[in-house]
Amino acid sequence: MAVRKVVTRSSCHFRGYFPSLKNGHPVAWESQLEGGFFRLLELSPSVLRYEVQPSRERISLGDSVVDYVPDLRVFLKDGGEWWIEIKPTKKLLICSVKQKLSAAAIHFPATNRNFSVVTEELIWREPLATNLQKILYHRRGPYLSSSYYVEVCFQLNKYKPQVFHEVVSLFGTMEAWRLLGLCIIGVDLEEPLIEESKVFLSGGHRHADIFA
Secondary structure: OOOOOOOOOOOOOOOEEEEEOOOOEEEEEOOHHHHHHHHHHHHOOOEEEEEEOOOOEEEEEOOEEEEEOOOEEEEEOOOOEEEEEEOOHHHHHOHHHHHHHHHHHHHHHHOOOEEEEEOHHHHOOOOHHHHHHHHHHHOOOOOOOHHHHHHHHHHHHHHOOOEHHHHHHHHOHHHHHHHHHOOOOEEOOOOOOOOOOEEEOOOOOOOOOOOO
16 A cells, blocks of 8 residues: 555646556556556566555665655565666756665665666667557456466467467457457567567566566
8 A cells, every 4th residue: 555645636747547457456656657667567577566655764864864755666476576766867867866766775775675766768768668558558358267368378379379460360459469468478578569570478588577
């Protein structure tokens, strides 16, 4: 549960909710940059779930102790966890912000926790950003039922499609995109997504993964 309210009417920031399947409920975001990062988390095979404004930390800043609330806590399938701060690069040039995040970068490892600052250099880089937006636009409905998942895996293992248009031939266009959005199949998100894009049926190389 967030330690402070994320979405408020009084803020001048652009805010909204992201429809997260991994969390099983909509997740509030405070900026389009955060919303863009949520797309990457949804399609990262190592991410189990994530929560916003996860904790209120007391960090040492010079001779004083100040409150700090990280943007995200990411839970990985291997049991690992990361605390994340999302900031535009230009804000990292502000002295007070730079000092606070430098203190946070000391605080979290000192308590045996992973901490990273993520900027638009990762989130908006192309073709990653366009691919993420396109795949999640086409994702529809919940996860596959157990019986349908078994049938899909059977078809994939039987025919072993090598490129995306072969997946379309097997399941149809809408279902092929849904399988991509649910990470049943994967692609290299660092390359333009086209009909001839190579698809992966297993392995951690499916989709971009900043926690690998």
